[in-house]
Amino acid sequence: MALARELRDSGLRVTSGRIALLETLESMPHSDAEALLAELRRAQPALSVQSVHNILHDLSDAGLLRRIEPAGSSSRYERRTGDNHHHLVCTECQAIEDVDCAVGHAPCLTPSALAGYTVTVAEVTFWGLCATCQNHSTNEGAS
Amino acid sequence: MALARELRDSGLRVTSGRIALLETLESMPHSDAEALLAELRRAQPALSVQSVHNILHDLSDAGLLRRIEPAGSSSRYERRTGDNHHHLVCTECQAIEDVDCAVGHAPCLTPSALAGYTVTVAEVTFWGLCATCQNHSTNEGAS
DNA sequence: TCTGTTATTTTGAGTCATTCACGATAAGTG
């Protein structure tokens, strides 16, 4: 179990809840706590809301998953960590896509010391309409 | 009154609360609702929490101010709108600085159609330690 | 200048996502 090893390597205990959450998150990236809970409960109906938050918090701290907080949405989580990839969020339905750094490799990290700050991370969020929502709005206009 | 005119041009009524909030926000950019309320109450002690939210909401919709929501902070507001400037947030104290688009003029907007999305906005947030917090942490280490 | 309409503000309650506290449970060590 690769996931079990990841947990152990981070000094965390291997529990069914954590494994299940990590697996679920692989298949549903950018999910929020609620969506994960709903999915996880299909196999483990007793799972509590707080446990999901606990797990998400612990695993985020351990670096096993990444929390993203797009404006207007609750926190989302994903397994892709470490690479500086960015996100494309639909302003309508909040769907999220991964975007590899668009301009060159890590151009967004340019200002390494600005206003006295030591910059460590550059986070880029693109906002737009996803394909589905584009269709919806054109249909609406036509009807 | 330039502010009054801005309000009227947006089809909004000119009220003391709105003028006061806009003025306050000029002097304290990147403030959150709570900070604005505290400052505004110095002159207008009866001002309600909800009024501040109402005003912030209405003025944001009208484009007279911009709402930013850095991960881990409550919503912040600023008067600079329309230019695509970005933000530099201190991971320690949440202080925020404006950053003009670093790489060229608007390079961050490169992916104009990705994954079927119609991209309209690119938002960049730099994270780092502000000068003050850098000092604090070095002092802590030394003490 | 007064009046009426309607946008704003206030008052008060309610929501949502998340966190805190603590007893119950189970992972992993010896």
Next chain:
DNA sequence: CACTTATCGTGAATGACTCAAAATAACAGA
């Protein structure tokens, strides 16, 4: 197998913000 302690569950609490309806104030027209 027993023990320590991380993790999970239960329950309550928080913070930021929204909703609803009554009270007030802007401002257009008389």
